[in-house]
Amino acid sequence: MPTILVADDEPAIRRSLREILDFEGYGIVEAEDGEEALQKAKAGGVDLILLDIKMPRRDGMEVLEALREAEVGTPVVMISGHGTVETAVEATRLGAVDFLEKPPDLNRLLVSVRNALSRGELETETKRLRQTVRDRGTNELTPIVGDSKAIERVKQTIERVAPTEARVLITGEPGTGKELVARWIHAESHRAEGPLVEVNCAAIPSELIESELFGHEKGAFTGATKQRIGKFEQADGGTLFLDEIGDMSLDAQAKVLRALQESRITRVGGDRSITVDVRVVAATNRNLRQAAESREFREDLFHRLAVIEIEVPPLRERRTDIPDIARYVLGEVARRNGFEGKSFAPEALERMKHLDWRGNVRELRNVVERLLILSDEDEIASGDVERYVMPGGGGGDPIAGLVDRFDTLFEFRDLAEKVFIERKLEENDWNVSATAEIIGIQRSHLYNKLKDLGIERPD
Template sequence: MATILVVDDEASIRRTLREILEYEDYAVDAASDGEEALDMVHDSTYDLVLLDVKMPKRDGMEVLESLSADRPDLPVVMISGHGTVETAVEATKLGAYDFIEKPPDLNRLLLTVRNALDRGELETENRRMRQTITETNTGDLTPIVGESAAITDIKETIERVAPTEARVLITGENGTGKELVARWVHRKSNRRDEPMVEVNCAAIPSELIESELFGHEKGAFTGATQQRIGKFEQAHGGTLFLDEIGDMSLSAQAKVLRVLQEHKIQRVGGSRTVEVDVRVIAATNKNLQQEIEDGDFREDLYHRIGVILIDVPPLRERRGDIPLITEHMADRLARRNGIPPKTLSDDALKALQRYEWRGNVRELHNVLERILILTDGDTVGADDVQRCMGPQTSSSGPTYDLIHTYDAFSDARDQFEKLFIEHKLDEHDWNVSQTAETIGIQRSHLYNKLNKYGIERDE
């Protein structure tokens, strides 16, 4: 999730931009003046800054100049209610990615944000590609650890399938290691010396998926200030990993299906077709057969991507692998954190094996890192495991129930928002004006929320 810093001296602008961006699943921080913004950039990591031009203390142009000197890799978009050509030119010369006027058009704002984030993502993608090639050449790729029948079958399938050109569909719960399986298929394939490009389909808004996958030409739409190469072209000769493909919109599915059939793409706003040679590996945590029945996934696309099916089991179904996984992780985590290696006792391993691990291997990794950092001595016991599991891994309570009741982020967010508003209304004895002021929204906005969620005071 990208993190954006909004800098504006008007509280209403900060609040509006926060609501828009958070609705698009961005993490948002806000600063009311230039000095506060510079302090926040110094102390935290941001992927993008939306910066007002006219502010007290240090105005936006001064802040931009400082950011360009200290963080030239950080994209900055200037926002002004008094925009002029001269100001826009000056901001561009100082390193601003783009300049938009207040009040910003919603589509223009979101496209500009997305394109600005792409600039930072491009360098990240290049680093990932270089790392993939390095791992391929040096063998420094995390192994698939385990001796259970399911893991043994997965390893054997990878050995047989990887050298072919067959498309692979990897299924399994979140945190089970689907991406690792995909990396090993690429690693053992004949395309190993070419890039493996990853796309998180769930993180791309439906209106931007075509540009993300196929690229666009300069001027193709508002905000398309330069040509952009899409993921299919970036992966030419190599592997394209479509993660969470079950969350892709139906319109995007149709476009991907066409590319898989014709092996050609056309950039948005372009007239020329470009041939692409990619091997597609897809992954999902959803039951695509059920999604097909519900009308949310195309059956013809399923058959295109699902030539080889690999299902990665949840950790609770292969508890016998936990000691081996833990031993492997503990060594790597100790080196990464610069702490002496520690041994887990048999009782500690049994305690880990008893846990349900709803977050699977990813959760085990996080818990084990916590245990190694917080435990004194050379040996980790069962008591240390229990102490470090803590409330974060509790299997009861309202937060746990909320997380595991809803699959869709929007549903969970709405339910949390409803509970939060009800709690705050109770705190203020259902005084709507005081509640709105406390939680930082307009009273009319709060009334809209009450109507949306059907919140009424019990008589």
């Protein structure tokens, strides 16, 4: 069942709402002031927020505005004993889906809760299915999944630059999806009907890169038994994607620069100049500005390539996108491997949000495939993530790496606290009273912790 965050500074109101909603089968998380409500909402794991307006340490309107700025999409129903039309209008402007007066009428409360939860589910599904703003016959192209600020900036830049003839340099860590950005630039350009030719400059030996790019004539060198058309010619009328261009030799860079300046190439061993109409998109995981300053990369070529720069963010800067990406990849990989019907438990996705992902989206794809194949049930659980993905799975230390994994103290504290409590419960055969005494807190406090942190005794 969905989990509802009840944020109110009056214990009697929280108790009343808890009793009503608990009877209806909802999970309940409580917050007694605005700051606590904001932190619990940002930590995730709740499906609806009932938010009082008058609270200490941030009032409800301030919390609502902070949630909007942080792009927390959880639906919010405002509750107030001092409601006015102006307040209700302002709350709606800031994103609240409903406004209830205290004490809330029971039927009105339950209808509002059901409507808000339905709206939240619809918005989540819409985000998951959204692939692109425009559909120009590119249905088979992998979508750029996510709606974080970081990835939205990339999408907006693609939308603006793709229809132009400007050269684009795509930067980012390995595995972030630079080649996917290049494909979208081509697909959204006026050259979409022409070819998209991809060259991995790091995978071609330096002595062969010139032949690969410009082609060669028969007999140009030992082993050239027939004429070869190079990538520039193959991409005529379309887009040439030079991946990992930072690994290209200086000699080859000079020839690429000449081709860009003149829009003409000459095959190796040939004497005829060939006109080519090619838009070049390049990508690298290196800092080409620094490489140019140290003369490891031609500065003039850098400026030719980097008319527009697009930096693809690593997953650690777009953690809110991880559940959507994981679900999309799961569906894609499941269809390919005949595993239709599997899904992620919300707790598994939440745990995945906080992993390192040093290999970025590429690593996430590999992990999802691993979970799909190795998990036993139709729903991939958080235990599967711990067993097959998380550091510490299989007997290691789950605390290792937590410092680098989280951006905020709140996120670090919650998972560290959960790991600590689970371990102590296991040591005491899940005896809550004994565990509470050993770790030095009241039993009722520990019960609240178990509920807030989603800790359940394994079967």
